[in-house]
Structures are given as C-alpha cells and as structure tokens.
Amino acid sequence: MPWPTARREAYANDQASPDTLIAVSAASNRSKADKDPAEWLPSDGSYHCTYAATWVGTKLRWDLAVDENERQALLGLAEDCPTTTVVYEPAV
Secondary structure, rough: OOOOOHHHHHHHOOOOOOOOOOOOOOHEEEEOOOOOOOOOOOOOOOHHHHHHHHHHHHHHOOOOOOOHHHHHHHHHHHHOOEEEEEEEEHOO
C-alpha cells in the first residue's frame, strides 16, 4: 500500500534524524545510487558497521520493508559488528 502524501513528504524531508543526510563525494553517491547493503557498501571497510547500523535504524524509524538479500547482507554485517548498537526513534 502506498504511503499517504504527508508521510512521503515527511520521509523525504526528515531533518529530525542526524543520519538523514551524510555528505559524500559525487562519485560515491553515483556508485551507491539506490542500492541496498546487499549490493553496495562504502569503500572504507572501517565504516561498514556504522553504515549498517544507520541503514537498519532508518528502516526501523520508518517501518520500511527488507527483502531477503538485504536481510542476509545485514545479518552478515551484524556478525562482524558485535559491539555496534542500532539507535533510532520512530518517525511520527
């Protein structure tokens, strides 16, 4: 079921989360495009745990679905990140 217009706008303009916009190079932004963690991870491996936690936090914040490939990739990352905590606040 599609989101109502107000929810889509709130998601697109979410300024309440510090993870909404993270500055990256144009090349990095193009390489990621709309790929999930099953298809793309930052080139800096030391950032994978933070990236995964931020990704999961956003999924939880907005109650977004996860497909099986994405789920498996995130579970694999979680195994490599035993001290990383996912922090989020549900969107209103």
